[in-house]
Amino acid sequence: MPVYRAPVEETLFILNEVLDLPAFRDLPGFADLDPDSLEAILREAARLFEDVWAPTNQVGDVEGCMRHPDGSVSTPAAFKAAYDAYREGGWLGISAPEEYGGQGLPGVLNSVVQEFASAANLSLAMYPGLTQGAIAALFVHGDEEQKRLYLPPMIEGRWSGTMNLTESHCGTDLGLIRTRATRNPDGSFALTGAKTFISAGEHDLCENVVHLVLARIDGAPPGVKGISLFLAPKFLPKADGSPGERNEISCGAIESKMGIHGSSTCAVNYDGATAWLVGEENRGLAAMFVMMNEARLAVGTQGLAISEVAYQNALAYVRERLQGRALTGPKNPQGPADPLIVHPDVRRTLMEIKAFNEAARALMLRGALAADIVRRSPDPAARQAADDALGLLTPVIKGAFTDSGFANAVAAQQMFGGHGYIEDWGMSQFVRDARIAMIYEGANGVQAMDLVGRKLARDGGRAIMAFFAEVGGYCEAHADEAGMAEFLTPLAAGLEDLRGATVWFMNNAMANPDNAGAGAVDYMHLFGRVALGYMWARMAKAALRRPDDPRMATKLVTGRFFMERMLPETAWRRSRVEIGADSTMALAEDAF
Numbered sequence: 001m002p003v004y005r006a007p008v009e010e011t012l013f014i015l016n017e018v019l020d021l022p023a024f025r026d027l028p029g030f031a032d033l034d035p036d037s038l039e040a041i042l043r044e045a046a047r048l049f050e051d052v053w054a055p056t057n058q059v060g061d062v063e064g065c066m067r068h069p070d071g072s073v074s075t076p077a078a079f080k081a082a083y084d085a086y087r088e089g090g091w092l093g094i095s096a097p098e099e100y101g102g103q104g105l106p107g108v109l110n111s112v113v114q115e116f117a118s119a120a121n122l123s124l125a126m127y128p129g130l131t132q133g134a135i136a137a138l139f140v141h142g143d144e145e146q147k148r149l150y151l152p153p154m155i156e157g158r159w160s161g162t163m164n165l166t167e168s169h170c171g172t173d174l175g176l177i178r179t180r181a182t183r184n185p186d187g188s189f190a191l192t193g194a195k196t197f198i199s200a201g202e203h204d205l206c207e208n209v210v211h212l213v214l215a216r217i218d219g220a221p222p223g224v225k226g227i228s229l230f231l232a233p234k235f236l237p238k239a240d241g242s243p244g245e246r247n248e249i250s251c252g253a254i255e256s257k258m259g260i261h262g263s264s265t266c267a268v269n270y271d272g273a274t275a276w277l278v279g280e281e282n283r284g285l286a287a288m289f290v291m292m293n294e295a296r297l298a299v300g301t302q303g304l305a306i307s308e309v310a311y312q313n314a315l316a317y318v319r320e321r322l323q324g325r326a327l328t329g330p331k332n333p334q335g336p337a338d339p340l341i342v343h344p345d346v347r348r349t350l351m352e353i354k355a356f357n358e359a360a361r362a363l364m365l366r367g368a369l370a371a372d373i374v375r376r377s378p379d380p381a382a383r384q385a386a387d388d389a390l391g392l393l394t395p396v397i398k399g400a401f402t403d404s405g406f407a408n409a410v411a412a413q414q415m416f417g418g419h420g421y422i423e424d425w426g427m428s429q430f431v432r433d434a435r436i437a438m439i440y441e442g443a444n445g446v447q448a449m450d451l452v453g454r455k456l457a458r459d460g461g462r463a464i465m466a467f468f469a470e471v472g473g474y475c476e477a478h479a480d481e482a483g484m485a486e487f488l489t490p491l492a493a494g495l496e497d498l499r500g501a502t503v504w505f506m507n508n509a510m511a512n513p514d515n516a517g518a519g520a521v522d523y524m525h526l527f528g529r530v531a532l533g534y535m536w537a538r539m540a541k542a543a544l545r546r547p548d549d550p551r552m553a554t555k556l557v558t559g560r561f562f563m564e565r566m567l568p569e570t571a572w573r574r575s576r577v578e579i580g581a582d583s584t585m586a587l588a589e590d591a592f
């Protein structure tokens with residue numbers, strides 16, 4: 001069975017020494033996260049996810065979910081106890097608002113927990129993950145009555161949440177949504193339509209399912225301007241808040257799919273279901289974006305999580321498996337062969353995954369910290385700067401992390417040779433599970449277009465200029481410090497590639513928008529490399545403060561590897577952006 005060890009020390013290093021969490025103690029909730037409490041919480045989380053969740057992952061994959069003739073759906077048998085342990089530990093509400101029963105701790109802590117949970121069992125992590133997104137959307141856009149009735153049981157984890165956007169004819173282009181909302185005399189609405197691919201749309205882990213649904217009010221304008229957000233519970237709550245009468249919502253089918261077998265992916269039918277408007281009429285997409293942005297960061301974290309757990313299992317394997325001799329002479333002369341880890345190509349594979357994971361964790365937590373500042377800082381300038389940074393980082397974390405997460409799962413599987421292809425070892429499951437993160441929450445090509453088409457130009461390019469200033473300023477400020485040149489020189493070169501590609505878009509994408517579309521994915525990965533390089537520079541700086549610590553020596557070697565062998569990808573990405581769309585778009589459609 002695959003193993004998982006939550007990266008507690010790594011996470012503490014990033015939070016305390018790289019992101020300097022103690023410096024944020026004036027923000028609400030942060031004072032409770034002194035280094036000792038933080039460590040205690042992470043160790044408690046590690047115990048839950050290593051000992052209780054991880055053992056349910058492979059059995060959940062084999063067993064999958066089942067839809068019964070009455071429309072109910074059961075999750076794998078081992079899931080309920082694992083979910084209950086999580087719920088009873090209060091993990092779902094650690095960062096949720098205190099006035100509704102949450103613990104009000106920083107969201108950055110929740111991101112750590114999401115990583116551990118997704119690595120231990122991605123399918124199971126989907127259920128509370130969607131609930132957290134729904135909590136965020138209701139907290140921001142729900143009215144007082146909706147918050148009073150729904151938030152406490154959701155924060156406790158007794159009720160779960162869903163996100164109903166997709167219909168069979170539309171996923172990316174939500175302007176095509178057909179689900180209808182008809183006004184009832186009492187102010188509620190009747191929803192009619194069919195949603196598809198709804199994660200956690202029906203299951204047996206919770207008492208009630210709270211659906212957040214995009215639909216079109218009768219007579220609303222066409223396209224995205226006519227979409228509203230609705231709340232439709234599976235059981236209508238009674239006045240005292242307990243689940244009452246069954247709503248007209250049913251699960252028509254569950255999908256048979258490539259991975260995340262323990263996550264129920266449902267066709268959900270609304271047959272005049274009672275629902276209530278959330279937020280303003282025809283502003284549903286904006287309201288749903290609260291949930292989608294949360295979910296995009298969480299999905300990016302899933303990419304990192306699978307990369308980490310796949311790496312851990314590959315590492316254990318290549319230490320044990322004896323095959324061939326080291327090029328420089330036997331390293332295990334007593335044995336019949338050397339372990340796989342002696343071979344440079346195996347080392348390269350390990351280093352590429354390790355160097356990604358450590359920087360990706362830092363960037364993911366930096367994004368989460370920015371989200372905390374947006375929500376909690378009293379300083380409008382700090383909120384705006386954090387919001388700008390988060391806007392840029394969200395598509396990069398979602399797109400670049402999940403592309404790398406899948407590629408790293410494949411690379412980790414490769415280290416097992418033929419055994420990686422056999423289900424028993426669990427590597428095949430990691431590959432299958434990692435694949436979906438590139439698709440849902442907006443396919444990665446669409447994330448790249450969000451970055452290039454919307455985020456770069458927003459507010460006259462304020463966010464990207466601030467990013468250039470931050471990273472460029474960091475390179476200049478620390479250029480003369482001992483040991484930093486080998487990190488900062490390549491980072492400055494990578495930043496120059498990003499700047500060049502950005503300027504190229506400014507000069508060439510307006511005249512021909514296909515230039516933006518054809519280069520967007522390369523730009524997203526170019527941005528990702530520079531942002532990860534920046535995290536490596538900051539981690540190196542923290543590591544250099546402790547020259548006698550062997551863990552920090554390891555950190556510096558890994559960072560050097562990233563700078564030498566992974567960051568230079570920026571030049572290649574830039575050249576692909578700057579070549580434009582001509583050869584990409586030259587073929588007539590019928591020539592394919």
Ligand SMILES: Cc1cc2nc3c(=O)[nH]c(=O)nc-3n(C[C@H](O)[C@H](O)[C@H](O)COP(=O)(O)OP(=O)(O)OC[C@H]3O[C@@H](n4cnc5c(N)ncnc54)[C@H](O)[C@@H]3O)c2cc1C
Nearest residue numbers: 163164165166170171172197198199440441442443445446
């Ligand atoms: C397991 C699973 C769970 C899911 N969970 C949920 C859920 O909980 N809630 C929910 O609402 N949905 C969910 N989805 C749906 C998912 O979010 C969509 O499948 C996804 O957003 C893509 O939409 P689509 O399938 O309609 O593909 P399409 O929109 O048809 O896109 C197909 C391809 O074309 C590309 N493309 C489309 N438009 C453009 C464009 N303008 N420019 C460039 N490229 C473009 C896309 O990148 C994609 O690669 C889930 C899907 C799966 C498989």
